[in-house]
Amino acid sequence: MAARLLHIVDESTSEDLLAHLSLLLNQLPHSRFAQSVLTIGQPAPVLRLPPGVPILQVQRASMMPGFQAMRILQVLQRRSFELVLMWDVLQRVPIGGDGSGPPCLAILSDTPGIANLAHWRVVTREHAPQSHFVCLSDLTRQRLMRSGIPGDRVQLIRASVDLAKVRQADRKRLRAELDLPADATVLLTACPPGGKAGQYVAAWAAAILHQIRPGVRMILPGGFREDRRARRLSEECYCPQVFRLAGEQYGPADLLAASDMLVWPAEENCPTGWLAWAMAAGVPIVATGSPSVRELIRDGQTGFLVDSARPHALATRIRMAWEDAEARRRCVQEAGHQAYEMFRPQKCLDAYLEAFTRLLNGRVPAPQGPGCRACPVALPCGHNVVE
Helix, strand or coil, X not given: CCEEEEEEEECCCCHHHHHHHHHHHHHCCCCCEEEEEEEECCCCCCCCCCCCCCEEEECCCCCCHHHHHHHHHHHHHHCCCCEEEEECCCCCCCCCXXXXXXCEEEEECCCHHHHHHHHCHHHCCCCCCCEEEEECCHHHHXXXXXXXXXXXXXXXXXXXXXXXXXXXXXXXXXXXXXXXXXXXXXXXXXXXCCCCCCHHHHHHHHHHHHHHCCCEEEEEECCCCCHHHHHHHHXXXXXXXXXXXXXXXXXXXXXXXXXXXXXXXXXXXXXXXXXXXXXXXXXXXXXXXXXXHHCCCCEXXXXXXXXXXXXXXXXXXXXHHHHCHHHHHHHHHHHHHHHHHHCCHHHHHHHHHHHHHHHCCCCCCCCCCCCHHHCCCCCCCCCCEEC
């Protein structure tokens, strides 16, 4: 009998985690797992929901958290689940506190949420010995353990990159759709807009480079909640012709295929899924050397690091990297080897299967034959939406 899994996802859940969730929803063998999704608000469109997966919806109520918690508890009481997976929803899910419910697996994308763990009942062994954690970076894993969570309850699972999408992306077509000249030097930045780093610094660095290299262009991924801010940012730099706003219809593989370099000037630790995609796609990376970035990028070996998240320093590092073709080739080659070892979807899927089996105490049926773990979900067409 298939084990019943409930995924709880919030509209603020990061794209990196939504990519993991999409992989599980579409690739876990339905003979072993019956999956449902509970959404708090409206998740980002990057979440790919296959037909037939039951969707339970709870309205996000930031001003009335008690009402929201009650609704979630009602869903859990009406339906019986053997494992609950919480995707960046530590503060919004009122379960796991007394140890009486199903096992809980909290998946965390980055370090900012770690500060909130002190206020969440699941972190202590006394209150919730059945709760476990998955992290996408070793930095987050180390901080969880330093906060008192036993190491055997914390597992590191890296980002997953669909190599087939990387191979299928059509550079010529994508440049034409984004109105990018074939001979342009195209930079891509995927950090969210911000006053200290992210798209703000990257955009100003592109504006500086445009003064000495008129062929420079920059793609600003928009869509969902970022489009308006990205558009305003491109106008503030006094050269809006440099920027191309990419809506939510383009994924990492497409945007990287159209680009010559990924610029990642994040001042704080943040999800690094885009770095994984760039490494797999053979796109050189220029990034600030935050701890989470340094887990993946070694300066001069798999990418180019800059100490300061300031536009002039970033522009200088981009120019130096671009002018050293041999260094770029060497970094791209080494990053590609590393990406294949670290970010294969099957490796990610196997890690989750191992975690699920352990938490379910062996109640998950064994695979029936070769390739069973990766078989696609085949379910009747149409979502079963429960209000």
